[in-house]
Amino acid sequence: MKNIEQHDYAGRVDNPEIKERLHQVISQWDSSTPSGAPVFIGFRSEEGVKRNKGRRGAFDGPVVVRQKLASMPYEKPVFDYGSILGDHDLEASQTALGQSVAAVLSNNQFPLIIGGGHETLYGHYLGVRQAFPDKKLAVVNFDAHFDLRDEQPSSGTMFHQILSDDPDIDYYVFGIQESGNTASLFRTADRFGVRYALMNEVRNTDVYTRVLEELKEYDAVFATLCMDSVQQSVAPGTSAPAQNGYTACEIHDMVAQLAKLENLTSFDISEVAPALDIDDRTSSLAASLFHSFMTERETFQ
Numbered sequence: 001m002k003n004i005e006q007h008d009y010a011g012r013v014d015n016p017e018i019k020e021r022l023h024q025v026i027s028q029w030d031s032s033t034p035s036g037a038p039v040f041i042g043f044r045s046e047e048g049v050k051r052n053k054g055r056r057g058a059f060d061g062p063v064v065v066r067q068k069l070a071s072m073p074y075e076k077p078v079f080d081y082g083s084i085l086g087d088h089d090l091e092a093s094q095t096a097l098g099q100s101v102a103a104v105l106s107n108n109q110f111p112l113i114i115g116g117g118h119e120t121l122y123g124h125y126l127g128v129r130q131a132f133p134d135k136k137l138a139v140v141n142f143d144a145h146f147d148l149r150d151e152q153p154s155s156g157t158m159f160h161q162i163l164s165d166d167p168d169i170d171y172y173v174f175g176i177q178e179s180g181n182t183a184s185l186f187r188t189a190d191r192f193g194v195r196y197a198l199m200n201e202v203r204n205t206d207v208y209t210r211v212l213e214e215l216k217e218y219d220a221v222f223a224t225l226c227m228d229s230v231q232q233s234v235a236p237g238t239s240a241p242a243q244n245g246y247t248a249c250e251i252h253d254m255v256a257q258l259a260k261l262e263n264l265t266s267f268d269i270s271e272v273a274p275a276l277d278i279d280d281r282t283s284s285l286a287a288s289l290f291h292s293f294m295t296e297r298e299t300f301q
């Protein structure tokens, strides 16, 4: 089992009588916290990025994204599980994340997972599958990359790992960049029946709206957002930045629509690498996306 680090939240207080910012309403998670609430879980890991020969820095993502969230307006109950402290044993770190996600899901709460390299998604998946062993699942990925490499587990292999082992899951990915994926990866996507939309299709067609309707038919859906799906000028602090990625407006809109999907179980935002960031753009954007998600999701108490 990996160590779990707890986080202190601090921020601006306008009027001590009124709790209206996230740091004033967030509490530490335990198994008696109420059902229906959002629960932050951090995954401090960059071992997957290291193995994928990417640019490192995501280990501190969960710390800095929480700092950005702290002063945002929020008045409803919200909880923090802490962060799994990952290390070179990526597989054990992902297993620990999976156990944490499953514990929160089995309390009927909603995990909001703060990565970590995009290897976060594999731990996220392990938790969802543990909580829903017999369900037909869909995973939605906002990403420039397929992450379908057939190699030692890393931040570039998670969907190959999942689709190779689990026949009861469909993979949808939005924002694929032709400049970021080889022909072999496109062939692998076709072989696994991946439903993918290139960035231009996302921008110029109604594919996302149509897929959101399709997703309602699954027993459960979980989602992941790699910050490298956003254009580098807006999100510079990532391992493998994209030039033609989402604008801040586009990705906020997509996340707001996702939040309305009733059978969505959990959501992670990964690949915030503070050491590579400029003026905290990437961490601030990730926090803003979590905030949009939380305010749009009607079932949060």
Ligand SMILES: N=CN[C@@H](CCC(=O)O)C(=O)O
Pocket (backbone or CB within 6 Å): 048, 049, 052, 054, 117, 118, 143, 144, 145, 146, 147, 155, 156, 180, 226, 228, 239, 240, 271
């Ligand atoms: N979605 C993220 N993927 C990887 C890069 C994928 C690749 O190398 O093809 C990452 O950021 O580490």
